[in-house]
Amino acid sequence: MLKNIILNIFRATRFHLLINKVNDIENIQSCNRGVINNGATFYSEAKVNNLANNQSKIVLGSNTHVRGELGVFNYGGQINIGENVYVGEQTKIMSGESIVIGNNVLISHNVNIADSSAHEIDYLDRAHAHLKMLKYGHPKEKGSVQTSPIVIEDNVWINFNSIILKGVHIGRGSIVAAGSVVTKDVPAFSLVAGVPAKVIKSLIKKADD
Incomplete structure (x- = not known):
């Protein structure tokens, strides 16, 4: 009796692991279908929302x-990520205009990078746009949503729980x-x-360091 119970648990566990593996493979394939991939690796927890x-x-x-x-919005957006970049778990990079990330950039977990205000500033415009989205889906026109490009140059390190807002250029x-x-x-x-x-200190090494 006990042997049969153990065997059934073992079979159920193996089946559950198999289902998870299949789901992981399908998710990675879905991510790759949403991008131009020049040799990058997606992991099972990754997501791509290419609304365009x-x-x-x-x-x-x-x-x-x-x-x-x-993710990129319907009304616009472009994400270009260079070589040897790491994008951590739960990090979201969302573009309504342009986000350019250079080479050898480390982006930790739970980071948010957004080049768009995502919603309208005027409360009436915002309410109207929200109702319209619920009825017709994500808009194809930007309207009064504010966007401004983000550039993150080579060899930048962005630590966890940070937020990078629109219009920012990180050297x-x-x-x-x-x-x-x-x-x-x-x-x-x-x-x-x-x-x-705010700038805390310079990372440029002096000649006598």
């Missing part, structure tokens, strides 16, 4: 590893400390921290 239904709107470089979510070699909200440009080789993020 155009692969060329999301382009990934070689040896880039994605565990988070990439190469910089570090964004955990929990920071970046609202303004970051000079190259700078450490920024806080809400809003």
